[in-house]
Structure formats: structure tokens, C-alpha cells
Amino acid sequence: xxxSFGEPQTIVLLGGTSDIGLAIVRELESAALxxxxxxxxxxxxxxxxxxxxxxxxPKVEVSVMAxxxxxxxxxxxxxxSVVAVVGDLDVVVMAFGVLGEQSAFDAxxxxxxxxxTVNYTGAVSVGLAVAARLRRQGHGRLVVLSSVAGERxxxxxxxxxxSKAGLDGFAQGLGDSLEGTGAKVLVVRPGFVHSAMTAxxxxxxxxxxxxxxxxxxxxxxxxxxxxxxTPGILRVVFSVLRHxxxxxxxxxxxx
Amino acid sequence: MPQMHLSRxxxxxxxxxxxxxxxPVNDSNVAEAVRAAPQRGALARGLGRSYGDAAQNGGGxxxxxxxxxxxxxxxxxxxxxxxxxxxxxxxxxxxxVPQGFFVPVTPGTRFVTIGGAVASDIxxxxxxxxxxxxNHVRRISMLLADGSxxxxxxxLRADLFWxxxxxxxxxxxxLDVTINVIPIETSKCIVDTTRAHDLDHxxxxxxxxxxxYRYAVAWIDLMATGRHLGRSxxxxxxxxxxxxxxxxNDGPPLEYxxxxxxSVPPIVPISALNxxxxxxxxxxxxxxxxxxxxxELQTIAQYFHPLDMVGRWNQAYGPRGFVQYQVLVPVGEENxxxxxxERLATSGAASFVTVLKRFGAANPSPLSFPAPGWTLTxxxxxxxxxxAAMLHELDDVVLDAGGRHYMAKDSHTxxxxxxxxxxxxxxxxxxxxxxxxxxxxxxxxxxxxxxxAAAY
Numbered sequence: 001x002x003x004s005f006g007e008p009q010t011i012v013l014l015g016g017t018s019d020i021g022l023a024i025v026r027e028l029e030s031a032a033l034x035x036x037x038x039x040x041x042x043x044x045x046x047x048x049x050x051x052x053x054x055x056x057x058p059k060v061e062v063s064v065m066a067x068x069x070x071x072x073x074x075x076x077x078x079x080x081s082v083v084a085v086v087g088d089l090d091v092v093v094m095a096f097g098v099l100g101e102q103s104a105f106d107a108x109x110x111x112x113x114x115x116x117t118v119n120y121t122g123a124v125s126v127g128l129a130v131a132a133r134l135r136r137q138g139h140g141r142l143v144v145l146s147s148v149a150g151e152r153x154x155x156x157x158x159x160x161x162x163s164k165a166g167l168d169g170f171a172q173g174l175g176d177s178l179e180g181t182g183a184k185v186l187v188v189r190p191g192f193v194h195s196a197m198t199a200x201x202x203x204x205x206x207x208x209x210x211x212x213x214x215x216x217x218x219x220x221x222x223x224x225x226x227x228x229x230t231p232g233i234l235r236v237v238f239s240v241l242r243h244x245x246x247x248x249x250x251x252x253x254x255x
Numbered sequence: 256m257p258q259m260h261l262s263r264x265x266x267x268x269x270x271x272x273x274x275x276x277x278x279p280v281n282d283s284n285v286a287e288a289v290r291a292a293p294q295r296g297a298l299a300r301g302l303g304r305s306y307g308d309a310a311q312n313g314g315g316x317x318x319x320x321x322x323x324x325x326x327x328x329x330x331x332x333x334x335x336x337x338x339x340x341x342x343x344x345x346x347x348x349x350x351x352v353p354q355g356f357f358v359p360v361t362p363g364t365r366f367v368t369i370g371g372a373v374a375s376d377i378x379x380x381x382x383x384x385x386x387x388x389x390n391h392v393r394r395i396s397m398l399l400a401d402g403s404x405x406x407x408x409x410x411l412r413a414d415l416f417w418x419x420x421x422x423x424x425x426x427x428x429x430l431d432v433t434i435n436v437i438p439i440e441t442s443k444c445i446v447d448t449t450r451a452h453d454l455d456h457x458x459x460x461x462x463x464x465x466x467x468y469r470y471a472v473a474w475i476d477l478m479a480t481g482r483h484l485g486r487s488x489x490x491x492x493x494x495x496x497x498x499x500x501x502x503x504n505d506g507p508p509l510e511y512x513x514x515x516x517x518s519v520p521p522i523v524p525i526s527a528l529n530x531x532x533x534x535x536x537x538x539x540x541x542x543x544x545x546x547x548x549x550x551e552l553q554t555i556a557q558y559f560h561p562l563d564m565v566g567r568w569n570q571a572y573g574p575r576g577f578v579q580y581q582v583l584v585p586v587g588e589e590n591x592x593x594x595x596x597e598r599l600a601t602s603g604a605a606s607f608v609t610v611l612k613r614f615g616a617a618n619p620s621p622l623s624f625p626a627p628g629w630t631l632t633x634x635x636x637x638x639x640x641x642x643a644a645m646l647h648e649l650d651d652v653v654l655d656a657g658g659r660h661y662m663a664k665d666s667h668t669x670x671x672x673x674x675x676x677x678x679x680x681x682x683x684x685x686x687x688x689x690x691x692x693x694x695x696x697x698x699x700x701x702x703x704x705x706x707x708a709a710a711y
Contacts, residue, residue, distance in 0.1 A: 001271070001273075001308065001313075001699050001702050001703035002271055003270075003271060003307075003643075003666055003667040003668075003703065004268060004270030004271050004307060004576065004578050004637050004666035004667050005270075005578075005637060005642070005643035005667055006271075007643060007667070009703065030643060030644075030647070031644075031647040031650075031669060032647075032667070032669055034669075034670075059671075083711055087702070087709060087711050088313075088702065088709075088711060135274075135314075136295075136314050137273075137295070137313050137314040137711070138273040138274035138275050138295075138312075138313030138314035138315070139271075139272070139273040139274065139313040139314075139699070180261060180263060180274065181261070181263075181274045182263050182272055182273040182274025182275075182313055182314075183274070222575075222638075223575070223638075224574070224575075
């Protein structure tokens with residue numbers, strides 16, 4: 001159960017090695033926290049073990065559990081097994097995803113479809129499994145890491161952007177469907193984030209860091225918001241971009 | 256069966272909402288409703304005046320027991336009343352006071368049910384002499400998890416009787432209760448007020464003088480610091496006799512018709528109670544209080560339930576809600592109390608209603624909150640920056656001193672803190688589990704604080 005300050009006792013991070021996801025877990029850490037589940041493809045990987053070691057403390061238990069976003073058939077059972085380990089799910093953070101390179105996708109359509117399966121299809125199946133659980137327990141928060149890339153899809157990364165556009169719409173609809181149940185969805189729309197996922201890429205304007213995204217996310221969770229842009233200025237920027245005529249939009253140097 | 260509604264429920268502090276099926280029930284259909292409870296169990300809820308999640312059961316069944324004070328049976332010879340658990344103290348007083356009787360214990364609001372009063376083992380301004388609500392319960396009839404109705408009293412199934420008092424509703428659904436009533440000559444109270452210039456002063460006054468009064472409590476200006484730290488208004492009183500009422504009071508001496516004077520609008524966009532407004536209010540209230548005044552006549556509502564005059568006052572804290580922090584610090588650990596007050600005062604957290612009360616002896620209940628010592632109660636907006644970390648820090652001060660949290664007020668602490676504060680928790684759990692092996696009785700508070708083997 002979350003307490004009156006919105007401090008969770010249990011956190012599940014889907015995409016357990018995500019820089020942003022781990023930053024959110026750290027930001028949610030408090031005296032109330034007792035169990036964190038890192039859901040990763042390979043629990044034995046050095047990366048996963050390091051992430052777990054970084055969070056473990058005498059008061060916080062950390063479990064690393066095998067989860068594969070593309071195996072939609074396993075998602076309901078996976079959520080059941082998480083509940084068997086930690087009990088009620090207070091906060092679930094959906095942070096898995098692949099960015100990929102547009103030029104590579106252009107050359108390999110099957111690879112593009114696989115990326116979309118992770119970013120969108122996998123998010124749909126596990127998102128619905130989480131929502132069913134939250135509805136059943138009458139409380140809990142699902143945090144979905146969307147992206148401004150889905151807000152108006154650009155030619156430079158339209159496979160990724162379109163998968164995030166789908167995810168964003170799904171997450172909003174899921175949140176609305178939980179209205180009145182006590183459970184809630186928070187959609188997080190970060191801009192360019194300096195992280196392992198974007199290492200080596202040129203930063204877009206209004207770039208940010210995992211810690212800043214985490215700070216904004218937790219603030220939004222506590223205030224009960226349904227969406228949060230980070231940095232906040234992007235809400236304004238994209239409300240302009242969204243309505244820009246295509247002829248103009250295509251000429252913008254958006255990278 | 257009556258129709259079921261899915262409801263989002265919260266406590267009086269309006270934090271940590273959860274969704275549950277809320278079902279109005281009565282004595283005759285409650286057992287059937289419990290039999291049909293989902294895996295996440297069932298819980299009785301009174302008027303929702305617990306501040307945190309005590310009366311919530313996310314994903315489960317929440318039962319609202321009908322209450323009719325008209326069915327209360329007053330036995331004047333035995334000085335007791337038998338009343339349905341769903342009846343409020345408000346309704347009961349409207350029956351009792353005109354007949355010259357009063358409830359043995361009332362909290363700071365009359366909008367609590369008798370069932371809730373037992374489950375939280377509530378206390379009032381007379382604890383130092385007369386103990387908590389449980390001290391005045393003669394018998395309880397309760398629906399058990401197996402569907403049977405048990406008759407409990409201090410001699411019959413004493414362990415379950417005392418586990419139910421302060422048991423947070425997790426031993427069964429309390430159906431009706433017989434409690435002591437106390438005779439009163441008038442519906443007025445006679446009140447002495449003293450201003451105390453700091454914390455030591457008020458504690459000394461209470462230690463030396465409380466026992467001369469049936470009722471005693473101090474209001475602390477928690478926003479005062481430095482040499483004013485802990486400055487207080489101590490208010491102590493007794494039910495007025497007819498003689499004390501004098502001749503200038505016309506109208507029947509036992510007249511009782513309290514009302515809600517004003518209400519906070521249903522939606523307040525941001526907290527109206529902040530550092531600036533609370534500090535100004537506290538300073539003004541303190542200065543307005545007399546240095547020393549004796550024999551002031553007040554109505555029952557003015558003296559016992561002043562906040563009830565403002566309807567929905569909890570909504571003045573805005574959408575984020577507020578947290579009530581109530582802890583016990585045992586006798587001999589006054590330094591810990593001083594540290595808590597100091598830390599709160601210097602933090603500048605806007606506490607609007609801060610109360611200090613000296614407790615008397617504890618009762619035999621394993622989870623009863625009061626014990627010899629001091630209890631400090633404050634309200635703070637939940638959105639206050641740094642509040643969560645500060646309260647966790649204060650928890651350690653209180654627990655290190657052998658103190659504890661009042662579960663009916665709690666909305667933030669941890670299973671570990673409850674284990675430390677209530678050394679008889681395991682004893683209570685054993686009694687509870689013996690009458691509820693399947694875990695039918697569940698609550699958000701029970702899950703959060705590890706009181707029960709939670710059903711997920």
C-alpha cells in the first residue's frame with residue numbers, strides 16, 4: 001500500500017536496467033519502501049545484477065525476475081508471479097523499449113517490426129496485465145514512459161516515434177478505463193534524455209537527464225497528474241509542433 | 256441483497272484513495288454479505304473519520320452497517336446503554352443528553368460510530384482519570400468470520416473482547432455494544448482556561464493540576480519558536496451542575512441540539528491552510544485566550560467538538576489532503592517529547608490544530624494506543640515539502656523513547672514502527688488468527704502495517 005505521501009512499499013520496474021527507470025526507483029525510495037522487482041530479459045547479466053546491488057539495503061529487498069517484452073503470452077503469468085513475491089503492486093514503471101536507428105530500419109523492415117513489438121505490442125500485453133491486477137486490488141499506479149517522439153512523429157525516427165505514439169494513446173486510454181477503480185496511469189513524455197539508450201547521439205534541444213525525468217515523474221505521481229512532460233517547456237513546444245502544417249514541419253531541422 | 260456500488264474511499268485526511276465495493280448492510284443480512292466476500296476480504300466502515308486507511312479495503316468489500324439511535328436501550332438503573340455499532344456518538348448524544356446522561360468517552364468529533372469507537376479504542380479529554388472507550392464497554396456482540404455471532408465481555412472470551420477493543424475492525428464486524436453512561440445535570444460544561452508560556456510550563460501545570468478536573472487538554476501553538484516554544488492554552492473542565500448554571504441561563508438545562516454552522520465548499524483547489532495563514536491564526540488565537548479564567552460555561556459542542564461546527568473542514572486542506580500525526584511518549588521520556596515539539600516548530604510545518612494530552616493508565620487491550628505518558632497530535636498538509644522524511648525521523652525519536660503511533664490516525668508509518676511500538680502485536684495476531692484463519696477481515700491499514708496475513 002502507498003502511504004499518504006504517495007510513498008510505495010513495492011515497486012516493479014519493467015525494463016529493470018533502464019537508466020530512467022532506475023532513477024525513478026531511486027527517487028521513490030523512502031523509509032516505507034520494502035521490495036523492488038527488476039524485470040529484465042536476462043537476470044544473470046552483469047548489468048541486471050549491478051542494478052539490483054545498487055538498490056539493495058537492509059530495509060529494501062530486491063528481486064531480479066525474468067521478463068521478455070516480446071513474449072506477450074507470458075505477461076499475465078509474469079504479473080501473477082510478481083504478486084506472489086511482493087504482494088500488492090504499489091507502483092509499476094514501464095520503462096522497456098528500443099530506440100534503433102531509422103536508417104537501419106529502412107534497410108531491415110523485419111528489425112523495425114521487432115522494435116515495434118517491444119515498444120508497443122509488448123507494452124500493450126503487459127500493460128493490460130498490470131491494469132487487471134491494479135483494478136483487482138483497488139489501488140496502485142502504472143507509470144508509462146512515453147516520449148515526445150510520439151507527439152508529432154518526425155522522419156528522422158518515425159518507426160520509434162510511431163511506436164511511442166501508439167503507446168501513448170494506449171496508456172491514456174488505459175488510464176481512462178481505470179477511472180473510479182482507485183488505480184491510475186501516469187504518462188511520462190520526456191524529451192531527449194542523456195542515457196545509455198542515446199549514448200553517442202547528438203542531443204536535441206531541451207535535452208534532459210534520467211534524474212530530472214525521475215524528479216518530474218515522482219512529483220507528478222504525488223500530485224495525482226495523468227501526464228507529465230519533462231522538461232515542462234516541451235508541452236508548449238509540442239503544442240505548437242503538433243499543429244504546424246506539414247510543409248513547414250518537414251523543413252524544421254529537428255534531427 | 257441490496258445493490259453493490261464501486262466506491263473510491265479515503266480517510267478523513269483524503270490521502271491514499273482505494274476502490275472497494277461499498278455495501279450498506281444491517282444486522283440481518285451482514286452475515287450473508289460476508290459469506291459472499293471476494294478474496295480480498297471484508298471490513299466494516301463507520302463514518303470514515305479515521306485519518307488514514309483504517310476503514311478502507313482496496314479491491315475488497317466494505318460494509319456500512321445501518322445505525323438507528325432510536326433503537327438504543329438505556330438502562331437507567333444499571334447506567335448503561337446498548338446501541339447498534341453503526342450509530343454515531345452524535346445520534347446517541349441526542350438520545351442520552353436530554354435524559355441526563357453522557358457518553359463515557361468522546362473524541363474531538365461526535366461523528367464517529369460506536370463500532371469505530373471500539374475498534375480504535377478512542378480516547379478523550381478524560382483519559383487521565385477514566386481511560387479510553389474500551390474501559391467502559393460492558394459487552395460486545397460481534398459477527399465472526401465463520402458466520403456465527405459471538406457474545407464478548409471482560410469475563411466471557413476476554414481475550415477476543417480485548418483484541419476487539421483497539422483491534423481496528425480486524426477481528427469481526429461489531430454489531431452492538433453495551434457501554435457505561437455517566438449522569439449529567441446539565442448540557443453545559445464549566446471550563447477553566449490557563450495560558451502557559453512554554454512547553455515546560457504547560458507540562459508542569461498538567462502534571463500538577465489535571466487530576467482535579469475530569470477533562471483536560473492543551474492546545475499548543477506549534478508555530479511559536481525560541482522562548483515561546485510550546486506555548487499553550489490549557490483548557491480543563493467538568494459537566495456543569497444545575498447550581499453552576501445559575502439563573503441567567505433560561506431554557507431547559509439538558510437542552511441539546513448542536514448544529515453545523517458553516518461548511519467548507521466541496522472543492523478547494525489549493526490548500527487554504529498554509530504557513531502564513533496558520534501562523535497568523537495560531538498567534539491570534541493564543542493572544543485572544545485569557546491568561547487565566549475560571550468557571551466559563553460552554554455547550555457540549557463548544558467544549559468537546561469545536562471542529563464539528565465547520566462542516567467538511569478536512570477539505571480546507573485542498574486536493575492533496577492532510578496528515579494527522581499522533582504519537583505517545585511515555586512518562587519519563589519528556590525529553591523525547593521536547594525534541595519532537597522542537598523539531599516540528601523549527602521546521603515551520605503549518606500545524607493548525609496541535610493538541611497535547613496527558614494519558615492515565617492503559618487498559619488490557621494488546622493494541623490499545625493510550626498508556627501513561629503524553630500524546631501529541633497535529634495536522635499538517637500532506638503536500639508540505641520534506642514532511643514525509645521529517646515524520647519518519649520523528650518516528651525514530653518516538654520509538655526510541657518507547658512510544659508508539661495511534662493507528663486510527665496513522666497514514667504514513669511502517670510495519671517495523673508498529674512492531675516496535677506495540678510489543679504485544681504477536682499476541683493480538685494469535686487471537687485474531689484463531690477466529691479468522693482464512694483471513695476474511697482485511698484492510699488497507701492492515702496490509703500496509705503488516706497487522707494481518709494479507710490476502711492478495
